[in-house]
Amino acid sequence: MNFIIAATQKAILELYQEEVAESVINIQETRKEFEGQATIVVFPITKISKKSPEQTANEIGEYLVANVADVTKFNVVKGFLNLSIAESYFLKQFNEEILKPDFGVYAPNGKKVMVEYSSPNTNKPLHLGHVRNNLLGYSVSELLKAYGYDVIKVNLVNDRGIHICKSMLAWQKWGNGETPESTGLKGDHLVGKYYVIFDKEYKKEIDALKAEGQSEDEAKKNAPLIKEAQQMLLKWEQGDEEVVSLWKTMNEWVYAGFNITYKNLGVDFDKFYYESNTYLLGKGTVEEGLAKGVFFKKEDGSVWIDLTADGLDQKLVLRADGTSVYITQDLGTAEMKHDDFNMDESIYVVGNEQDYHFKVLFLILEKLGKSWAKGLYHLSYGMVDLPNGKMKSREGTVVDADELIESMVTTAREKTEELGKTNDFSEEDKEELYKNIGLGALKYFLLKVEPKKRLLFNPAESIDFQGNTGPFIQYTHARIKSLLSKSNYQFAVGSEQFSGISEVELEMILQLAKYPEEIAIAAKAYSPASLANYLYELAKLFNKFYHEVPPIVKTEEGEVKQFRLNLSKKTADVINAGMLILGITSPERM
RNA sequence: GCCUCGGUAGCUCAGUUGGAUAGAGCAACGGUUUUCUAAACCGUGGGUCAGGGGUUCGAAUCCCUUCCGGGGUACCA
Numbered sequence: 001m002n003f004i005i006a007a008t009q010k011a012i013l014e015l016y017q018e019e020v021a022e023s024v025i026n027i028q029e030t031r032k033e034f035e036g037q038a039t040i041v042v043f044p045i046t047k048i049s050k051k052s053p054e055q056t057a058n059e060i061g062e063y064l065v066a067n068v069a070d071v072t073k074f075n076v077v078k079g080f081l082n083l084s085i086a087e088s089y090f091l092k093q094f095n096e097e098i099l100k101p102d103f104g105v106y107a108p109n110g111k112k113v114m115v116e117y118s119s120p121n122t123n124k125p126l127h128l129g130h131v132r133n134n135l136l137g138y139s140v141s142e143l144l145k146a147y148g149y150d151v152i153k154v155n156l157v158n159d160r161g162i163h164i165c166k167s168m169l170a171w172q173k174w175g176n177g178e179t180p181e182s183t184g185l186k187g188d189h190l191v192g193k194y195y196v197i198f199d200k201e202y203k204k205e206i207d208a209l210k211a212e213g214q215s216e217d218e219a220k221k222n223a224p225l226i227k228e229a230q231q232m233l234l235k236w237e238q239g240d241e242e243v244v245s246l247w248k249t250m251n252e253w254v255y256a257g258f259n260i261t262y263k264n265l266g267v268d269f270d271k272f273y274y275e276s277n278t279y280l281l282g283k284g285t286v287e288e289g290l291a292k293g294v295f296f297k298k299e300d301g302s303v304w305i306d307l308t309a310d311g312l313d314q315k316l317v318l319r320a321d322g323t324s325v326y327i328t329q330d331l332g333t334a335e336m337k338h339d340d341f342n343m344d345e346s347i348y349v350v351g352n353e354q355d356y357h358f359k360v361l362f363l364i365l366e367k368l369g370k371s372w373a374k375g376l377y378h379l380s381y382g383m384v385d386l387p388n389g390k391m392k393s394r395e396g397t398v399v400d401a402d403e404l405i406e407s408m409v410t411t412a413r414e415k416t417e418e419l420g421k422t423n424d425f426s427e428e429d430k431e432e433l434y435k436n437i438g439l440g441a442l443k444y445f446l447l448k449v450e451p452k453k454r455l456l457f458n459p460a461e462s463i464d465f466q467g468n469t470g471p472f473i474q475y476t477h478a479r480i481k482s483l484l485s486k487s488n489y490q491f492a493v494g495s496e497q498f499s500g501i502s503e504v505e506l507e508m509i510l511q512l513a514k515y516p517e518e519i520a521i522a523a524k525a526y527s528p529a530s531l532a533n534y535l536y537e538l539a540k541l542f543n544k545f546y547h548e549v550p551p552i553v554k555t556e557e558g559e560v561k562q563f564r565l566n567l568s569k570k571t572a573d574v575i576n577a578g579m580l581i582l583g584i585t586s587p588e589r590m
Numbered sequence: 591g592c593c594u595c596g597g598u599a600g601c602u603c604a605g606u607u608g609g610a611u612a613g614a615g616c617a618a619c620g621g622u623u624u625u626c627u628a629a630a631c632c633g634u635g636g637g638u639c640a641g642g643g644g645u646u647c648g649a650a651u652c653c654c655u656u657c658c659g660g661g662g663u664a665c666c667a
Contacts, residue, residue: 437629449603475630543630
């Protein structure tokens with residue numbers, strides 16, 4: 001309805017002899033309780049008209065009705081000018097824009113963006129927090145693709161470090177040669193089991209040392225197990241054959257497990273990076289920073305950057321002994337990734353506990369004069385909390401990803417069979433459907449919430465299948481598909497001649513018309529949440545429409561039927577496309 | 591202490607660059623099926639938008655301040 005802006009500008013020019021910027025014309029959708037579809041907020045214009053809001057609104061309203069064909073009526077409520085737009089305008093928009101096959105499809109914009117997500121540690125299975133990360137990363141990737149980007153999905157696997165050694169050591173000591181095959185356990189779960197055992201034994205040692213009079217900190221440092229784990233890490237770094245071989249074996253177990261989880265979640269990657277290959281990177285960058293005077297060396301030889309002028313602290317970038325810290329390798333990895341792909345933008349999907357780290361990382365790269373540093377973005381998301389607090393892998397208070405997926409599918413199976421809708425499905429189709437619905441519920445549940453907000457998950461209350469949920473939207477889609485097939489739908493662009501479209505139908509056109517803009521908004525914000533809520537609103541409108549109009553299948557052939565079917569078809573198309581961006585499949589039947 | 595992100599109905603969440611009487615879902619209660627899928631639809635109740643102050647014709651939204659919660663805070667990742 002952009003034509004209203006220009007028309008209003010013209011109205012102001014003719015009525016008050018003044019040219020105004022577009023930004024002065026504030027147009028919004030008319031609230032449901034008032035008549036009309038578009039509303040001009042006239043308060044800002046009263047400064048120009050030098051008249052009361054009501055009078056100004058009336059004058060502009062009269063002008064628009066007289067001079068703009070598609071504005072048929074107006075009414076004024078306080079300072080709000082409500083305009084009624086001709087039905088034919090919306091029908092035309094529907095037929096000529098919305099019904100086009102490429103509606104909502106953005107042409108390639110020639111830009112390349114990397115999305116790094118998942119980035120698991122290889123010492124334990126994935127939990128609900130990782131699920132949020134994976135779904136968010138995948139969905140943002142799809143969103144950016146839909147918006148025209150060339151997207152590279154990357155997984156930087158944290159496959160080395162003291163945490164891995166903990167699992168390895170515990171397995172050596174107490175594993176009795178267990179393997180995924182011998183136990184029937186998924187590889188990541190087997191390794192995770194030993195991570196938990198390590199922690200339990202480690203705590204016992206700490207308690208014993210504390211009983212001997214050591215402080216908590218001393219005990220944590222002096223416990224034999226942790227020392228042994230550190231020894232192991234050293235050996236790994238020296239390439240000790242036995243340690244490296246065990247490391248390889250156990251990592252393979254974990255990868256086999258992760259692959260199953262990734263497959264079930266429906267996420268994928270174009271490229272894997274491994275920290276075992278990147279953890280030594282960054283020293284060159286440190287040299288460069290020293291040469292450029294961005295970094296400075298302290299007496300002990302450690303290298304620092306002073307960010308106090310930027311409101312941050314001094315930050316260590318290289319230890320006195322020349323070894324790397326986290327940010328060292330991230331500096332190096334950032335350069336490597338840029339060298340590999342030369343992308344315009346790079347998005348790190350990482351939890352908000354690393355906000356500070358990424359702030360520093362990006363700032364350093366900027367200070368080093370990297371032209372691409374401004375294209376870096378930390379997509380920070382809130383933790384998933386349980387009713388009794390945070391999830392902790394070591395303490396076993398986690399919602400395991402595999403178990404969660406399994407239980408969602410089971411719930412979907414139970415609910416569907418209860419409704420008796422799949423009696424004529426093949427076993428194969430049934431399982432696929434239950435998976436789609438269960439995961440649809442889970443994905444929508446996690447993605448509809450704004451990423452930066454933390455999210456509460458109560459395992460005792462299963463995720464809903466009714467109301468503002470994935471299955472609700474999926475159901476709407478399936479219902480439309482059924483309607484289309486029963487009415488032997490044939491696509492044909494309708495006529496604009498008939499009149500009498502209902503309030504809901506008008507609302508649906510308006511809602512559908514928003515779809516391309518919704519993609520843009522979500523993509524620019526790197527947030528699928530608004531898209532999820534948009535799809536829900538759309539589905540809700542369809543259900544209302546479906547309920548209000550007489551059965552379409554039985555309607556006589558003609559313009560009305562064609563229009564309603566077109567409206568239904570397009571709704572299904574938009575739901576399907578939008579849900580795919582969320583990583584959710586919309587079944588044809590359910 | 592400092593930095594940062596949050597606080598909206600009993601619960602989980604929406605709420606565009608400030609716009610009209612703050613919206614959904616769940617839960618509770620009531621209703622709708624001889625008609626295209628009732629995982630649906632319609633209705634009722636439920637609010638000091640954490641508190642206070644300010645800017646403005648107009649504030650959940652912007653500014654200041656206090657309180658509560660999460661996270662971070664120089665050699666973990």
